[in-house]
Amino acid sequence: MTGITTLPQEIISLVADYLDRRDRLRLARTCRMLYHSLIAQLWKKVYIQSNFPHFDFSLHGKRVDIPPDRPIITNTRLEEHAPFVQHLSFHGPFHPKYYAIVFPQLHTLGLYLDTSFHTPCDDTQATFNHALDMSMRAEQHRRRAELIRLNPTIKEIRIQTCEPQPTADFWDAISTTLNHPTRLYVAGLNRIEGETLNSFWKACNLFEEIYCWANNMDFTSLLSQLSFPRLRRISLQSPAKFQMGFCTEEQLAWFQQCPYLTKLHWTFDSYRFPSNKFAEALEQGTWQRLEDLSLDNLNQRDDALAATLAHLPALCCFRLRSSGFGHLTFAILRARLFDTIKVLDLTGILSFTSRMALEVLQECVHLEDFNGVIINAQEIDIEQRPWVCLGLKRLATIIAVDTEASSRKAFEALSKLSKLESLDLGTDVLDVWKLSDIVPESTYHLPWNLEHGLGRLSTLTKLRTVSLLGTIQELVTDEDVEWTAENLPALEEVEGRFSLDTDRQEKLAGILGRRGVLYFDIGRHRTEIY
Template sequence: MATILDLPDEIHLLVGEQLSPKVLYSCIRVCRSFYSAYIPCLWSDIRVKQYKGNSISPDQLRANAHRVETINYSSTLTNDYYTIVYPRLQTMTTSTYFADRKESTFLQVQPHQKVQFARLHPTIRKLSFDQPDCPSREFWEVVETEWKDFESLDLSGVVLEDVVDVFWRVCDRLKRLSLTGVRLSKDLPVLSTLSFSRLRQLTIVKYLWSSKDIPYHNWPLQLLEQVKKSEGLRLLRWDVVDIPFPSHMVMDAFEEGCWSELCELYVGGPSCTDKDLASILRLLPSRRLTCFDRSSDSLGPLTYSCLREQYFSHLQDLRIGRRCTGVSSAMAQEMLTECVHLVSFDVPHIFVRDIATAPKSWGCSGLENLKIYITKQEEDEARWEGQVFRQISRLRRLESLDLQRNPYMYSDTMRPGAIRQLETLDFRLSPLSSTMSNDNHSNIDGNNSCSEDDIRCWSSLVLLQEFLFDGDKQELGLEEALWMTEHWRDLWCICGEFRGVKGDDVGELEKVFREKGISYFD
């Protein structure tokens, strides 16, 4: 009888691509055949940072360089790492962490060493650059002339005056361009000769804390005007704190016949009126919207009505984040019920009452990422909370479940006072009930997926990788922690307070998470 060990290495590699690093490590430890088959999977995508006592040395990287396809280089790395050649490298990320600035080796690599690294890797297709030093003109010239298949740039940093022309020429070749907190040393115009004809995704972001002393002036608007020439643009994200969303420019583009493929729209920054945003959605040439993000400002009634009337049957990614006002619990329930193709969903809050008393269950059975604060009102019936647990238990594809009140560390003052005073679900394990009355299932579709009224219902969430919750009104203990780690085998991150764990048990809690390879944040 054939077993998995009899499969060729090519099939093993395809299987390995679907497994988490935790599972791959387990396979490698128990079987020599798995070791040879899955080691390439572990080295194909790596992050390199000089942690004390936990670093990947240059010699280790050289020995496995032929396996590396995606790599993340920390800003603390020294010159030795930039002399390594990765013959299959396609994705390069250079990142800076807050703690890096305190390291003695912070930014010791010289600009010419990064230029040499660029020359050694003409196979790179995607570059994500987030470091304080500015790429030199020579660096961008190498990218322009030698990276023949380069198609994606995610830049956060400075573009110097002598670099601007070659930088925009590089951007003109791209399919995906993301500029986050990018500063131009002078407000030089975008070259009018460029067409951006290959561009499919454009992101322009500037947050309150990025480059706040240096205004963006006109270059984002000039860039968007030039991008009108891109016939295949599918994604537009604009979240610039000092330039309002250019709603009339976007509407003009639609009326001129531009962007016929646009189906992903992310609107942030200073206010875009409800009327303008609704008009944009109604004029959308493609007549379909798969992704919509309104994470700041407000969601007006005209915009919501347009989404409901035209796009609920298309939406896959719907984000109306915690900073956005104008979203009621009833609206959240309606979206979860009617947007049947949702994969990712993010709204401020929903009441237990609205979930439990709804005539229909949620229609988004394929949901993978859910971010919502589920809160109880004082007059809610006790049995309703169990119905909420059962409703979520049906989302069997969930990989991330974020039930925090303020997941982005926003101040509570940014939420309605009435919501701040209410309590979240109770995640404690209660004594098992003997039987449940038919009443407990009457308002959910009748498919009894579990027999408990608490978190035990979520044993069905076998794909869950992240769980984030509020523990301010309850005391979760070791029992709950052990249950989570035993039932959610792919779990790699827990964020929330286990207030019931005290004294000597604190070390035991940390040991449980450490042995399971789970990152824990309270």
């Protein structure tokens, strides 16, 4: 019988692609031949956390020294395997030798330096050690510029920074070294100005995609002189408690310099939004290739919001956060987007009614991903016509029911979605205290229960994730959880809380775990930059 070690290298590599890093490592340890066959996969992605001493500031403001307890890859070992590394992430400060390594195939570089790393000190040394911390971080920025200059193959850079900010030399290293980079993700920019700001924009001029999470950045005269010939995708946002240093009109002026944009995700100060100029830009067809648009905090009245969006292009993806959404704006979406939209996210817009949601699901023939607010099961009509586009892959909305019959009706409707991969019935996207504003008091969340019709979901053979976060699932039994694990063959993750009793929670988690399904009873925060 032929063993795995006799297979061609290409087949072994293909098998390894289906394994996570831990399983690959276990496989490689079984014999020397497999180790040499899998070494490229094992070192393809390298994530290194610094063993530099740091403090935890989460304990009521007290400084608690946390000793380094994680293994770290030495710079010698990293350099030895550098030819295999394609994705490299440094989290924290490192010795200069780590930044002097050449990685011939390096494609993605992550540089994370945040405020959780500090020089050990007591309160009497705080002032001195703060200065020492600042000096250490400034030195890290200089070393990281050297690393970039040594590796011109980098296409994607992910940066999380803090005070002091990277200097002009760091951004110059990007703009003078990299050949046609594609993506720049940067978080933590704050109060950069002068030559540093100019160098930052020169670096941005090279990329196809920019994700920027920043505050207090000035708009410089240099910016208007750049053409951004390769820029296709922009995501610009600032923390809610801050305001961008340059106003939304200047941000819009930057976007208008990028006529080839296919993606624009924009979070802004709603009180300063230049609605007339933005509407004019849409009417003039400034971004004729735009496919993906996200607007956050666009809090206008319904009539003004409808006027702002009156000339939306034929988008594939649209996300809106607005307190002024109403029937006039919905009419604009119907006229402009229903024929082309694939992803529609109106999460948290309480005025987006159940009937509006059902109209979207019925009429948007290309819809694959829908994030709404609520669907009233009583309003679903599965007798007259298909209640939803059958190509739907991801659905996130509360389904409100008031009787056992309406629960069965909801599960029957969901059973029609044979291509569904993700189902989110939780209230995680909605302020649950406002739920009573949009549904009668007699309604409740769809119960994940066989007696109420859960068994109908056996048709969802592609369903991978289920979220019930924030819902009350006190009717769930052992049999319901066992059925879930056994009859949804593609299921990988379940989120939610089936019981307030800790022991029972563990028991139900065990039922899923034995079937290879991950179970989470609390929400997990995901973000692109980290």
